[in-house]
Amino acid sequence: ERAFSRWVNTQLIYPKEAKENNIQGRVMMGFTIDTKGKLTDVKVLSGADPILDKEATRVLESSPEWEPATMDGKPVPVAYSFPVIFQLR
Numbered sequence: 733e734r735a736f737s738r739w740v741n742t743q744l745i746y747p748k749e750a751k752e753n754n755i756q757g758r759v760m761m762g763f764t765i766d767t768k769g770k771l772t773d774v775k776v777l778s779g780a781d782p783i784l785d786k787e788a789t790r791v792l793e794s795s796p797e798w799e800p801a802t803m804d805g806k807p808v809p810v811a812y813s814f815p816v817i818f819q820l821r
Contacts, residue, residue, distance in 0.1 A: 765810050
C-alpha cells in the first residue's frame, strides 16, 4: 500500500482552479484490484470538491497493473478504500 501511495502522489496534479480558490480536502476513493491486478470500479466514496474528486478519479483510473491478491494460491479480487489528500503548502 505504501508503494501505491507514493505512486498516487507522483501522479497527482493539483488542479489550478482548486489552487486559486484555496480548495483542499480529502477524497475517499473506492476501487477493486481484480484477479489480473487491474484497478477497476473506481468511484468517489466521499468527495471533497468536484474539482478534487475529478483529479483523484483521473489518477486512479490511470493506475498501472498491480500484483493481485491470492487466496489458496489463486488470484482473488480485493476491494479497497483509499484517501487522496489535497493539501496546499
